[in-house]
Amino acid sequence: MPLLLDICICTCKRPNQLRGALQSLAVLQLPPDAAVTVTVVDNDPVGREGAQLVESLSAEFPLPILCVLEERRGxxxxxxxxxxxxxxxxxxxxxxxxxxxxVAQDWLIRLFSYAQAIGGHSVVSGSVVRQLPDSVPEFYSGFFSRKRRETGDRLNYCATNNVLIPMEAIRTFGLRFDERDPFGGEDVLFFTEYSARGRDRALCGGQGV
Structure with a gap:
């Protein structure tokens, strides 16, 4: 049975941005040895724009896609x-x-292939390239640039904007995102805890994934 990868996107009141993300997933190249699904969590219990968008796309979307509503805001x-x-x-x-x-068309193949190549038990954080509108002055780009990592660099923490997490580790360590501060910083805490508790399981990143 192929391994199952669930691509998850959290959204709230940003249907236009979400549409772009889903359109890129619709043309994604898939790993030959894996099954892929998509989950959208709409965190807007009133407008439900994310849920409405997913419903409008689901009939023709090439991957199994599910949208669920999380009514607790944060x-x-x-x-x-x-x-x-x-x-x-x-x-x-x-x-x-x-x-x-x-995402690039080969994004998931590269991310998953690298994870498998290093044993399949590690969190792998891929790179994110920021693109600013043409109207933004060039000197502002320095404020949004991030240090480029080498593929295989060991990390103490990462963000959730391009990351693959083995569910095995979540089950083993009972990991959850800290809900005490619902408006920021919990991803750093989550991966810091993973890094501290899972010393035999690397948390890696890099340009090539």
């Missing part, structure tokens, strides 16, 4: 709902991207 609630949905599906890996990102 990103850790939405991310923990992603964990719950991935567990319910029996996923082997949870893959996070943000709703304002789009």
């Amino acid at each position: 990103i850790p609630y939405a991310r923990n709902r992603c964990i719950s949905e991935a567990q319910r599906k029996g996923a082997d890996y949870l893959v996070f991207i943000d709703d304002d990102e789009w």
